[in-house]
Amino acid sequence: MVGCSSTFTQHVPSLALLRRLSERSPDLVTLMGGANCESVMGRSTHARFPWVDYVVSGEADALIGPLCWDILNRGRDIPPADLPFGVFGPTHREAGYPAASTRDLVPRAVIENMRDLPLPDFSDYFAEVEASLYADRIHAGLPMEFSRGCWWGERSHCMFCGLNGGSMTYRQKPAGQAAAEMIEMSARYGSSRIEAVDNIMAIDYLEKALPHLTALPEKLAIFFEVKANLRRHEVEKLAAAGVRWIQPGIESLDTRVLKLMRKGTTSAHNVQLLKWCRQYGVRVSWSLLWGFPGESDAWYAEMASWLPLLHHLQPGPAVRLRYQRYSPYHYTAEKHGLKLLPAAPYRYVYPLSERDLSDQVYYFEDSEDNHVGGHFTARDTNRRPGLSAVAKGIDAWLKAWCGPTFSMLSMQDNGDEIIVEDTRAIAVEREHRVRGLEREILLAADEGSPETRLRERPGAANVMQGEIEAAIADMIARKLIVRLDARLVGLALWHPYTPILPPTAFPGGYLDRRSTPVDPPRE
Structure with a gap:
């Protein structure tokens, strides 16, 4: 038996490999599974490519062992009635395919309880790496799974997301078990890099899993996908526990576009997250999606006007919706x-x-x-000038992160005044000294406060509205804050901040293709 697990772009090579193998060895039994074999996709794969004997639709953890045992003992043609739910076999091509009560009426196997799933065995891989000529170039990461489905998607399915197929239901390993498994796998394979392959980190891991990892004398380097509305103290907890890289669902920097997506976040949330990640040295993988039904080009024109303010924060590419x-x-x-x-x-x-x-x-x-x-073209420039401006703004932002040094906007507060250092290309001054009412506004904006709460600040009490508005205008003119969603959002980091790691530190692993190491950009 030979099986292929297929996700995204792996389907054609998997089909080609199994076809070639079955031609060379007709007695071989071939199997396919993975996300590309989900429900109707799996049924079509089985029906249209006859050299694939068995296709598993859904999650095969519980059924793959018994299925292989049956094939070994009973041969290729197992009767349909004896096949596990979610499995298509050769006899289905003549007898017809089973149906289910799901949206697309195709069976899909599902694991309800993740607690008892075994840890992956990577021993063969590490043995081959150790024997490889490139062993000193391969910095392996450990892909690990702690949950399936999406807890946010259960509440509000993001309009563009099809990652979980027919089962959005969120299932997770207990927080303590997740932490223990990370520690065990790291010790077993001698690698501190761990890439969580989950669609989203479980909510209770912040309070129940991370403390176990924070207490480790030598921290792990962990990647997680997260929801974008994390607060400052939560990002600080992630960093303290060794979460060095995240993929948040930022997707846009305009609240109106985010509402079209049903993301449950705002522009202010997303900018604040980028700021706190830069503060605590957590790298961010994100992209700005465009092309949503109902979006307005004017929204993008507005976004483009303030993108240069963010050049000290980590950028993401602009990508067309698929x-x-x-x-x-x-x-x-x-x-x-x-x-x-x-x-x-x-x-x-x-x-x-x-x-x-x-x-x-x-x-x-x-x-x-x-x-x-999926790319922005000359035709789009004429049709959508706002989006064209955003595309140029994103390109400039990405280029700002390709230089020998990163720009920075940081501040220190001595109680009477805040001293701000600004090395961005858009900086009005290299140094700002902010006192009095302006200082109170800058402190409030650091929290992303609504403008309506400004009068609650000690320095803003009994101050005329005109004075407050003038002070806000001054901070905006100095490009230290931005007004988003009726909130004032401060852009400066607090000094000292944690230096950001180089791309080579990705917890999923890294292959060094260079003959001579190159130093990362300096802060």
């Missing part, structure tokens, strides 16, 4: 004025009819949209 199977945009396309068809490149890959292709693929395009590909 319509994923299982996302709300996919299954409610007509409601949003979309006519979705399989993405054009698939037609060059799969020898399938349009109907079969619609069952096979993960990405779709709107047939009414003349935009080609």
Whole structure:
């Protein structure tokens, strides 16, 4: 038996490999599973590619052992009635495929309890790495899983997200177990790098898992995907526990676009998160998505006007929205004025009819949209000047992070005045000394306070509204704060701040392709 697990772009090479192997060895039994075999995609894979004997739709943890045992003892043609729920076998091609009560009517195996799932065994991999000529270039990370589904998606499914297929239900390992497993795997394989492959970190891990990791004498280096509305003390906890890199669901810096997505965050939340991550030395992987049905180009023009203020924070690329199977945009396309068809490149890959292709693929395009590909083009510049300005602003922001040093906006408070150092290209002055009412405004803005709460600050009591407005205008003119969502958001970090790690520190691992190490940019 040979099996392939397929996710995203692994499907064609998996099919090609199994086809070649089955041609060379007709007695071989072939299997496929993974996210690309989810429900209707798995059924289509099995129905249209006859050299794949068995396809598992869904989560195979509990069924793969008994299934393989049956194949070894009973041969290739196991009767449909004897196959586990979610498994398609050779006899289904003639007898017909089973149905389920899910949205697409296709069975999908699901694990309800993650507590008893075994730890992955990477011993073969590490043995091969140790024997490799490139052993000194490979800095391996340990992919680990602590949850499935998405707790936010259960409440409010993000419009563009199809990652969890037919099961958004959130299931997690207990917090104490998660921490213990990280420690055990790190000791077993001699690597402190751990990449959590979860869609989102469990809410209770902040209070119940991280303290176990914070107490370690030698910290692990951990990656997690998180929701973007983390507060300052929560980012501080992540950093103290060894979470060195996160992928938050930022997706945009405009609250109106975020509402279209159903993200449950705001522009102010997202800027604050970027600031606190820079404060505590946590690297961020994020992107700014565009192309949502109903968005206004004026929103992007407004965003472009203040993007240069953020050049001391970590940037993310601008990426066009892609319509994923299982996302709300996919299954409610007509409601949003979309006519979705399989993405054009698939037609060059799969020898399938349009109907079969619609069952096979993960990405779709709107047939009414003349935009080609995922990048911003010259045609878009004329059609959407606001978005064009954002694209240029993002490019400038990314370039600012490619130089020998990073720009910085930081401050220190001695009780009477705040001294601000500003090395951004957009800086009005290299040093600002902020006193009195302006100091109170800067302190309030550091918390992202609503403007309506300014009068609660000690220095703002009994001050005329005109004076407050003038002081706010002064701080905005000095480019130290920005007004977002009726909030004043301070942009400066507190000095001292934790230096940010180089990209080579990614907890998922790193392959050094250079002959001579290069020092990372200096703070």
